[in-house]
Amino acid sequence: MSALKEKLGWRKVPPGGTISEAGSSALYKTGAWRSFKPVIDKAKCTKCLICWIYCPDMAVKRVNDGVEIDYEYCKGCGICAAECPVKAIRMEEE
Amino acid sequence: MKRIGLTGDEAIAYAAKQCDVDVVSAYPITPQTIIVEKYSEYVANGEVDTEFINVESEHSALSACIGASLTGARVFTATASQGLALMHELLYIASSLRCPIVMGIANRSLSAPLNIHGDHSDMMGSRDCGWIQIFAENAQEAYDWTIQAFRLSEDPEVLLPSSVNIDGFIISHSMEGVEVLEDEAVRAFLPPRSGACAVDPRRPSTIGPVALPDYYFEFKRQQAEVMKRVPVALERVCREFNRISGRRYGKFQSYGMDGARTAIICMGSAAGTARHVAKALRGKGERVGVVKLWLYRPFPVDELVRELEGLRSVVVMDRAISFGAPFGPLCSDLIGTIHGKLPKLKVLNAIYGLGGRDITEKDVEGLYREGLRMAEAKAPMVRVKYVGVRE
Ligand code: SF4
Ligand code: SF4
Numbered sequence: 001m002s003a004l005k006e007k008l009g010w011r012k013v014p015p016g017g018t019i020s021e022a023g024s025s026a027l028y029k030t031g032a033w034r035s036f037k038p039v040i041d042k043a044k045c046t047k048c049l050i051c052w053i054y055c056p057d058m059a060v061k062r063v064n065d066g067v068e069i070d071y072e073y074c075k076g077c078g079i080c081a082a083e084c085p086v087k088a089i090r091m092e093e094e
Numbered sequence: 095m096k097r098i099g100l101t102g103d104e105a106i107a108y109a110a111k112q113c114d115v116d117v118v119s120a121y122p123i124t125p126q127t128i129i130v131e132k133y134s135e136y137v138a139n140g141e142v143d144t145e146f147i148n149v150e151s152e153h154s155a156l157s158a159c160i161g162a163s164l165t166g167a168r169v170f171t172a173t174a175s176q177g178l179a180l181m182h183e184l185l186y187i188a189s190s191l192r193c194p195i196v197m198g199i200a201n202r203s204l205s206a207p208l209n210i211h212g213d214h215s216d217m218m219g220s221r222d223c224g225w226i227q228i229f230a231e232n233a234q235e236a237y238d239w240t241i242q243a244f245r246l247s248e249d250p251e252v253l254l255p256s257s258v259n260i261d262g263f264i265i266s267h268s269m270e271g272v273e274v275l276e277d278e279a280v281r282a283f284l285p286p287r288s289g290a291c292a293v294d295p296r297r298p299s300t301i302g303p304v305a306l307p308d309y310y311f312e313f314k315r316q317q318a319e320v321m322k323r324v325p326v327a328l329e330r331v332c333r334e335f336n337r338i339s340g341r342r343y344g345k346f347q348s349y350g351m352d353g354a355r356t357a358i359i360c361m362g363s364a365a366g367t368a369r370h371v372a373k374a375l376r377g378k379g380e381r382v383g384v385v386k387l388w389l390y391r392p393f394p395v396d397e398l399v400r401e402l403e404g405l406r407s408v409v410v411m412d413r414a415i416s417f418g419a420p421f422g423p424l425c426s427d428l429i430g431t432i433h434g435k436l437p438k439l440k441v442l443n444a445i446y447g448l449g450g451r452d453i454t455e456k457d458v459e460g461l462y463r464e465g466l467r468m469a470e471a472k473a474p475m476v477r478v479k480y481v482g483v484r485e
Binding site: 007010023 | 190191192253292297298299300301302303305308309311312313315316319320
């Protein structure tokens, strides 16, 4: 998969705006929209994965020692912090 | 070929039945209801092999149609009035995603006040939505156009949705003798949809992504260009349909234009009244004609200029109001069409028939008389009048 190098003219853009590849949104970092950022307190985290389930943007990643936020896509909505049963996620102003 | 009695709504349903439609999703609304009612009867009786998706609104109906169309299915729906208004945002998505859906519309007024009768306000409110828009005069035309619309929409050069419009009640609920084709003839004329479809699990793709200021405009510019391919494709479709039916369609149909000084331009059932009056007046030596527009979008600009060249004046009949605009929608299109090309043509815009108000022979004769008077005038002029409304 590759991002478009040059800007296509109207004759060349694909009909209907359909992109001939799936998952192209991975090429575009969208974390800059965020004004608050979730920070996980590893000491409190029980690795229950509730934040991983609830994140609407799949920005909570599973890693070996629990979970981690992918700040390149996290929008800072705070759902993970609200759902964490042990209050291990704090929303910090950017 | 056989002749059977069908209302306008039934004629559209019968045509869709013969078109081997894969998916229908629709919601009932007067005066369109008979179309989907009849079609669901075909489904219940096992007369068609169609997935009928019941939904809770027109918004969902067209959403389901878009999804189905993107899988490569042949898709049909129908609506009217408030239903079309509720579909509004999806109309644009269907055309922008290039979904060749066919929709029957029994044109009806828009609320308020609530009124279930015929006028063109519904389609005119969505005239910029990127659909091919066809207006049929009677049940026969509704039948013929529905079949042709599938061929046109699914043409690989086109891939755009089409609406086939009939005047609510006046046509949708009036029974006429309709000549229907044999099932096999329709099947041969309209083979199953072919070519690549957008949704294909073997070739995953992204449909309906976001396009920001750096790309959106290019997509819209391309869409405007695709519309320009429609007239050529339409000619191809109509020529072939003529071969199997003996009936010849096109962008518009003219009557009495030979040597005419004035002519009525209109769409839908009013064309019958206009032709009838024109015939009587021509019998008395008056030089009057009729141009009945079948294809409203894309608007047949160049062809109309050629057709109107010999006229001194033209009467444009609008069964809708464009509030705050200088003219009714059809007249605005016409004036844009003739601007700079037919500078001497005088234009009378007649707004008529709202909410199902009858347009009588006397009304039409009055319009011809006024058109003929305007034809004598030296200077160019444009006039708007409301016909058949109480002062
Ligand atoms: S703040 Fe929202 S987007 Fe970011 S990780 Fe939490 S749930 Fe996901
Ligand atoms: S919800 Fe809270 S405790 Fe559960 S994994 Fe996420 S951060 Fe850890």
